[in-house]
Amino acid sequence: MSANKVLTRMARRFVAGETAEEALKVVASLNERGVLASLDLLGENVSSADDAKRCAAEYCSLIAAIASAGLQANVSLKLTMLGLDSSEELCRDNLTAILDIARSKGNMFVRIDMEGSAYTQKTLDVFLALRREYDNLGIVLQAMLKRTQEDLRRILDAGGRVRLCKGAYKEPPALAFQKMYEIQANFLECVNLLFERCELPAIATHDQRLIDETLKLAARRDRAKDSFEFQMLYGLRRDTWYSLSAEGYRFRVYVPFGTHWLPYFTRRLRERKENVLFVLSNLFSR
C-alpha cells in the first residue's frame, strides 16, 4: 500500500469524509441518537483572495445544505481559511457573507475556531467587531494560553459565546502553560467564569478529570443540563457522546470533512500516543 493510501486510511478515523454529502450522513446518524454536530470544512491558511472567497462560498453552501436537510448542526471555521493572512478586511467580508446566510437559515450558529498564538489577537478583533451585529457568532479560547482569562472576561463583557478547549498548537513558555496540571487548573477557572456569566458555554475536552470537575461545578452553580454543552472530536470517545447525551446533557461532536485533512490529522496524532496506537491497530486489523 502506498504511503498516501496508508495515511488516508488512518485519517478516516478523525475525518468524516471528503465531501459534504458524506459528512451530512454522519451528522444525521449522530442526530438520530440525540447528539448535535458542528461541521468543519478542513483547510487553513489560504494564500489568495480568490481561494478565501471560494472557501466562504463553500461554507455558505454547507449552511444551506444543513438547513435544507433539517439537521441539528452548526459550523466551525478558521479565519485563515477566509483570508486572515492577506487582510483583516477580506476576512471580515467573507465571514459577514457566511453570517448573513446563517442568519437567513434560522440564525444558524457559526463558531470561529482558534488557531496558533500568532492569530489570537486578530481572531479576537474580528470576532468582537462582528459580534456587535451578529448574535449567531461564537469563538474558541484555549486554556493553555496565559492571556485566556483576560480574553474571556472581554468576550463575556461583549455577551459572546465561548467554546473552551486546552489548545492544540505548540506554544512557547512565555505565552502558554506547559504542564498539564497548569492547563487543567486554568481550564477549570475558565469553566467557573463561564458558568457564572455565559449563557451556553461549550466545554470541549476528552479529559475525564475535566469532565467530572465540570459536572461538579455545574451542580454547584445549579446549571441546568441543557444550559451548557460538552463537545468532543469525531473519532474520540464515542461511547461518552451517547452516554452523556442519554443522561440529558447537551452533547455536540465536531465533525471535520474535506480533502485538506493532513494538518488536522497531524495535530490529533501529536496530542496523544493512544491516538496513533488506535489508528495503527485499526489499520492492520482490517
Ligand SMILES: Cc1cc2nc3c(=O)[nH]c(=O)nc-3n(C[C@H](O)[C@H](O)[C@H](O)COP(=O)(O)OP(=O)(O)OC[C@H]3O[C@@H](n4cnc5c(N)ncnc54)[C@H](O)[C@@H]3O)c2cc1C
Ligand atoms: C470540540 C472540540 C473543538 C476544538 N477546537 C479547537 C480549536 O478551535 N482550537 C484549538 O487549538 N484546539 C481545539 N480543540 C483541540 C483541543 O485544544 C485539544 O488539543 C484536544 O481536545 C486534546 O485535549 P483534551 O482536553 O481533549 O485531552 P488530552 O489532553 O488529549 O487528554 C488528557 C487526558 O484526558 C484523558 N483522556 C483523553 N482521551 C481519553 C479517552 N479516550 N478515554 C479516557 N480518558 C481520556 C486522559 O486522562 C488523558 O491523559 C478542540 C477540541 C474539541 C474537543
